[in-house]
Amino acid sequence: MSLRKRINLRNTLAFRLTLWYAGIFTVSSCVAFLLFYILITSFIRERTDQELLSQVNRFSTLLVTEGIEAVKNDAVIEAQAAGIKKVFFRLLSLKGQVFSSSNISYWKDIDINEVAIKELLQGNSSVFETITIPDHKDKVRILYALLSPSIILQVGQAMESYSRFLDAFNGIFITTMTFLIFVAAGVGWFMARRAVSGVEAVTRTAQKISGGTLEERVPVKTQGDEIDQLATTFNQMLDRIQTLLIEIKEMSDNMAHDLRSPITRIRGIAEVTLTTGKSLSEYESMAANTIEECDRLLDMINTMLMISKTESGVDKLSREEIDLTGLVRDACVLFEPPAEDKGVTLSCDVPVRSHLIGDTRMIQRMLSNLLDNAIKYTPSGGTVSVSLSENDERDVVITVKDTGIGISPSDLPRIFERFYRCDQSRSKPGIGLGLSLARAIARAHGGDITVTSRLNQGSTFAITLPTPKSSEIRGVA
Ligand code: ADP
Numbered sequence: 223m224s225l226r227k228r229i230n231l232r233n234t235l236a237f238r239l240t241l242w243y244a245g246i247f248t249v250s251s252c253v254a255f256l257l258f259y260i261l262i263t264s265f266i267r268e269r270t271d272q273e274l275l276s277q278v279n280r281f282s283t284l285l286v287t288e289g290i291e292a293v294k295n296d297a298v299i300e301a302q303a304a305g306i307k308k309v310f311f312r313l314l315s316l317k318g319q320v321f322s323s324s325n326i327s328y329w330k331d332i333d334i335n336e337v338a339i340k341e342l343l344q345g346n347s348s349v350f351e352t353i354t355i356p357d358h359k360d361k362v363r364i365l366y367a368l369l370s371p372s373i374i375l376q377v378g379q380a381m382e383s384y385s386r387f388l389d390a391f392n393g394i395f396i397t398t399m400t401f402l403i404f405v406a407a408g409v410g411w412f413m414a415r416r417a418v419s420g421v422e423a424v425t426r427t428a429q430k431i432s433g434g435t436l437e438e439r440v441p442v443k444t445q446g447d448e449i450d451q452l453a454t455t456f457n458q459m460l461d462r463i464q465t466l467l468i469e470i471k472e473m474s475d476n477m478a479h480d481l482r483s484p485i486t487r488i489r490g491i492a493e494v495t496l497t498t499g500k501s502l503s504e505y506e507s508m509a510a511n512t513i514e515e516c517d518r519l520l521d522m523i524n525t526m527l528m529i530s531k532t533e534s535g536v537d538k539l540s541r542e543e544i545d546l547t548g549l550v551r552d553a554c555v556l557f558e559p560p561a562e563d564k565g566v567t568l569s570c571d572v573p574v575r576s577h578l579i580g581d582t583r584m585i586q587r588m589l590s591n592l593l594d595n596a597i598k599y600t601p602s603g604g605t606v607s608v609s610l611s612e613n614d615e616r617d618v619v620i621t622v623k624d625t626g627i628g629i630s631p632s633d634l635p636r637i638f639e640r641f642y643r644c645d646q647s648r649s650k651p652g653i654g655l656g657l658s659l660a661r662a663i664a665r666a667h668g669g670d671i672t673v674t675s676r677l678n679q680g681s682t683f684a685i686t687l688p689t690p691k692s693s694e695i696r697g698v699a
Pocket of ligand 1: 637
């Protein structure tokens with residue numbers, strides 16, 4: 223493994239999780255072992271102390287019943303029987319001088335503890351100490367106790383079982399801990415790898431996407447855990463980005479197409495006039511046509527800008543009190559002549575008096591776009607009806623209904639997209655921005671536009687706008 227790879231591994235989440243897991247596991251195991259050690263050693267010490275105290279009791283009784291000589295003899299015999307390397311007895315004066323003892327050739331390094339004697343003289347019935355003697359394997363537990371008001375018994379016992387336990391404990395501790403650390407690291411690594419494998423899948427997919435394959439998706443394991451949620455959200459985000467990119471591509475294709483047509487026309491007119499034009503009037507006509515095409519282009523660009531600004535809220539809408547009833551009536555009057563020219567009957571039904579807070583110019587533009595479309599896409603003999611109604615006093619609804627060419631179900635969800643035009647309406651003039659702007663205006667006023675339509679039977683566009691509370695109207699006034 224290269225150095226770089228090693229450093230990278232150390233930086234991974236899986237590695238850090240493994241370290242944490244193994245660390246916590248090791249510390250917990252050490253604490254458990256320590257508790258066990260304390261428990262066992264105190265048990266062993268307790269048991270040794272009990273044995274030493276029972277010796278003292280026995281010698282006290284012997285002293286009372288049979289005298290000091292019997293005690294001396296018994297101490298020698300007792301030490302002999304137990305093993306002179308295991309137990310020793312000394313009888314001391316109150317000044318700490320030894321006046322009798324068992325065979326202490328093995329224990330000669332053990333001094334008399336003056337502090338212990340002092341404590342006895344101060345009233346303590348017994349004093350324990352544990353000492354370690356150089357070159358002796360076992361520790362020694364020693365008890366000082368008063369046998370009579372003038373005799374102190376010092377009894378010592380090698381802590382063999384303590385040493386045996388310690389040896390066994392050390393062996394078991396080292397082996398078990400080594401094993402446990404390896405197991406903890408292995409389990410930790412396995413669990414950490416499992417936990418981060420989902421994140422890695424997301425990373426791999428993101429890497430493939432940055433390499434240009436937007437169709438890639440992260441596999442979802444249906445376990446419903448956090449990683450699955452991340453993968454699902456990531457996939458949803460990708461779906462959205464993909465849809466947006468497709469829409470942007472289509473929009474730029476449409477835009478390029480819509481820009482190319484007038485520019486081609488301008489160029490064609492100029493070319494024809496240059497090659498064939500002889501008179502001033504022909505040049506004048508070319509200039510007029512060019513201006514007309516340029517106006518159309520400018521109109522398109524301005525509409526696009528207006529949609530963007532309205533959608534983003536860059537251009538603040540003015541907030542005036544609008545007499546909606548009057549505004550709808552005026553619009554109908556305005557569109558009466560073109561409707562008549564086309565042989566379309568335009569009816570206007572505005573029984574309610576409605577007010578609105580908003581931008582008059584924008585609302586006029588929105589309504590004009592819908593009326594213009596309705597008349598444009600309704601063949602001669604058809605009707606366009608405009609109506610105004612209120613919905614629970616909360617919304618006002620302007621409906622523009624026509625008996626025109628209608629919109630197919632497949633086109634219906636897309637007609638509000640910029641530059642989108644249905645196939646059957648391509649023969650009519652238009653750039654596919656009118657509905658996008660109308661919807662942007664409705665939404666900027668807190669409302670929306672919905673549409674229902676049947677091919678060859680007609681369409682109904684409904685603009686819903688929130689009615690202002692009377693306090694708002696007073697505020698604007
Ligand atoms: P356009 O300039 O093409 O009219 P719009 O954004 O106003 O652009 O409309 C988008 C498309 O929606 C139109 O090209 C047309 O296909 C369809 N459309 C809009 N209004 C109607 C309608 N009243 N009847 C039938 N089709 C319509």
